[in-house]
Amino acid sequence: MPEPQPARERILSRLRAAPARALPADPAPGGPVWAPPVHGDARLTRFRAMLEASRAEVHEAGAEDWPEILRTILAAKGVGSVLYAPNTATGRRLAEAWADAPAPTPALVAYDRPVEQVKPMLVERIDAAVTAALGGIAHTGTLVLWPTPEEPRLMSLLPPIHAVVVDRGTVADSLSAVITAERWTDGMPTNAVLVSGPSKTADIEQTLAYGVHGPKELIVMVIG
Amino acid sequence: MSAEPRQSDFTGKARIALDDPKLRANFRRAMDGLMAKRGAQFADPVEWAALRARGIAARAGSLARLPELLEQLERRCAENGIQVHWAETTQEANAIVLDILQAAGARRVIKGKSMVSEEMHLNAHLNAHGIATMESDLGEYIIQLAGEAPSHIVMPCIHKNKAEVAALFADRIPGQPYTEDVDQLTAAARRALRGAFASADAGISGVNFAVAETGTLVLIENEGNGRLSTTLPPLHIAVTGIEKVLERLDDLPPLLSLLSRSATGQPITTYVNMITKPRQPGELDGPTAVHLVLLDNGRSRVYCDPELRDTLRCIRCAACMNHCPVYTRVGGHTYTFTYPGPIGKILTPQIEGLDCAGEQPHASSLCGACAEVCPVGIPIPQLLVRLRQEAVSPTSTAVKGGGTGGSLMETLIWRATTLMFTSPRLYGAGSRLMGWFGHLAPAWLPGLDRWTRTRSKPKFAAKSLHRLAKERGYPDA
Numbered sequence A: 001m002p003e004p005q006p007a008r009e010r011i012l013s014r015l016r017a018a019p020a021r022a023l024p025a026d027p028a029p030g031g032p033v034w035a036p037p038v039h040g041d042a043r044l045t046r047f048r049a050m051l052e053a054s055r056a057e058v059h060e061a062g063a064e065d066w067p068e069i070l071r072t073i074l075a076a077k078g079v080g081s082v083l084y085a086p087n088t089a090t091g092r093r094l095a096e097a098w099a100d101a102p103a104p105t106p107a108l109v110a111y112d113r114p115v116e117q118v119k120p121m122l123v124e125r126i127d128a129a130v131t132a133a134l135g136g137i138a139h140t141g142t143l144v145l146w147p148t149p150e151e152p153r154l155m156s157l158l159p160p161i162h163a164v165v166v167d168r169g170t171v172a173d174s175l176s177a178v179i180t181a182e183r184w185t186d187g188m189p190t191n192a193v194l195v196s197g198p199s200k201t202a203d204i205e206q207t208l209a210y211g212v213h214g215p216k217e218l219i220v221m222v223i224g
Numbered sequence B: 001m002s003a004e005p006r007q008s009d010f011t012g013k014a015r016i017a018l019d020d021p022k023l024r025a026n027f028r029r030a031m032d033g034l035m036a037k038r039g040a041q042f043a044d045p046v047e048w049a050a051l052r053a054r055g056i057a058a059r060a061g062s063l064a065r066l067p068e069l070l071e072q073l074e075r076r077c078a079e080n081g082i083q084v085h086w087a088e089t090t091q092e093a094n095a096i097v098l099d100i101l102q103a104a105g106a107r108r109v110i111k112g113k114s115m116v117s118e119e120m121h122l123n124a125h126l127n128a129h130g131i132a133t134m135e136s137d138l139g140e141y142i143i144q145l146a147g148e149a150p151s152h153i154v155m156p157c158i159h160k161n162k163a164e165v166a167a168l169f170a171d172r173i174p175g176q177p178y179t180e181d182v183d184q185l186t187a188a189a190r191r192a193l194r195g196a197f198a199s200a201d202a203g204i205s206g207v208n209f210a211v212a213e214t215g216t217l218v219l220i221e222n223e224g225n226g227r228l229s230t231t232l233p234p235l236h237i238a239v240t241g242i243e244k245v246l247e248r249l250d251d252l253p254p255l256l257s258l259l260s261r262s263a264t265g266q267p268i269t270t271y272v273n274m275i276t277k278p279r280q281p282g283e284l285d286g287p288t289a290v291h292l293v294l295l296d297n298g299r300s301r302v303y304c305d306p307e308l309r310d311t312l313r314c315i316r317c318a319a320c321m322n323h324c325p326v327y328t329r330v331g332g333h334t335y336t337f338t339y340p341g342p343i344g345k346i347l348t349p350q351i352e353g354l355d356c357a358g359e360q361p362h363a364s365s366l367c368g369a370c371a372e373v374c375p376v377g378i379p380i381p382q383l384l385v386r387l388r389q390e391a392v393s394p395t396s397t398a399v400k401g402g403g404t405g406g407s408l409m410e411t412l413i414w415r416a417t418t419l420m421f422t423s424p425r426l427y428g429a430g431s432r433l434m435g436w437f438g439h440l441a442p443a444w445l446p447g448l449d450r451w452t453r454t455r456s457k458p459k460f461a462a463k464s465l466h467r468l469a470k471e472r473g474y475p476d477a
């Protein structure tokens, strides 16, 4: 049982005692009602363009050959170690395809233990991570990530490069459309993240710099 | 306890800031950039009007049901395993955070950006009790190294140019050479902070929106330090004002769009971090305990006044300060308290009291730029005028320190003005006298000196507009 909180009672009783007030009049009477953006046929083009505008790398690939394409991309960047989720469909596909790939193939490192046991490795020694995305949002060029026990939260955050595999069929028009279609109001996961590009900052003289805390590079594999 | 000066000294500080060409150049450049980026985002006036109407409805609707929604939020959070705490004052909030940290044996805290924690002076409180705090937002990290306070609510170190940051880093980060290369400076901060993230016992963050429907805390950012602070350490404490509640998850998309586009001119921030639960059985990372501290600090009093309640709609986008001709010239530190610019001018006097921040509502030309760009339509100029009135003749008990403003001179001038402007004869006589003798009045004349201290003495026309019109034979003059 939580302790009684006198502050809670005092705050709530002040708020409850406050006079009711009519909601403000529509600031744009007769004007258009806001509706979530719709992109129709242009959805994938928009998704790609918006992601690229925020400096993500976007590649299209087949459901079968994406691990090979990704391997070439990562190898060209000199990536030595890749964090992966061994118990997800994406992770399994990656491990299978890279098992007998020619050199240079980055070494796969499984994220399969609690963070407390692997913190120094995760924080300092991994070059890249590969995860799946639950879906995409065309309007803003956004990836929807729902980390799971099999694919933990820090994968998309700690390594300098994050590669995301997103199925083209899961790209929606807007965040509103995703919330409705996926029935988010029925219950949210521990953590959900929308990612729209690599980590960046403009805190020093409004000059854009990438990778200040999260990944410096975001690679998006649109498959299917 | 509070490290904050109790009295604002806007006039004195403004004079110093106005004489600092470097500071003025830093703000001018930054504000011009931010205004242009926001302008490009809202180039379509029809879309802007519709989206803003939706944003206003979401915030005003949530505020209208604030007490119920706070209880709903608390219930949902409890169901999800997030512990909710209530604090009436910043002292109470500081004590709650300290208790949680001490109970967990935490010695080192990593912080994501949070204006509410600035409002609480949380770092000073924790440091005084032997807990080290490290700011991780790049801007906050820079000003923490410099021992300064934020000068802008979105870009805290906007008052510094890169040469100043370069010198600071070379001085304070071991092994860091002097460089003005922004990429290298950013990389230096990443290196310096990685270890701090890994060794932190707890993370403290703010909250942008707390969704009552699902009990979800929404945090937006570009850097990833907020995600790290709320994911890597074993304990997460979020602090937020009680007004940040949203009724429904559906309110989020329009507000996210308004907030990111107004603040930095981005369609969406790089990360939108939605936290609903602590680490669940089987999950490999994330904090095992999450706490939410709801801070009142005067907000429930603001809420009691139906007109001033609009202050609480604010989503802290900073567009009002970016567009404010006063803020741009005097910078954020001139406002003394945590929130600068137009939002600060209406919020600070209500939270701290008109007796210590009563001059702030006057630091405005009432040009209305703030209200024009505010994505949630807060009528800032109207509220400034209301607060000016409350300082002299209070109409309700809602405003702390009401009736403490004004002076005999001010009262006399207003009385005389009212008399003149309500009597055509007196007005005619007065304006004629001004025309004849006004130029003889010395600049130091009491009353007139308030004007001439910072401006040249007005030149009185020989004939009033009214007389000129009459002479030209306008029939209704």
Ligand code: SF4
Residues within 6 Å of the ligand: B313, B314, B315, B316, B317, B318, B319, B320, B321, B342, B343, B370, B373, B374, B375, B376, B377, B378
């Ligand atoms: S008052 Fe309006 S413009 Fe200013 S920070 Fe708040 S929401 Fe933004």
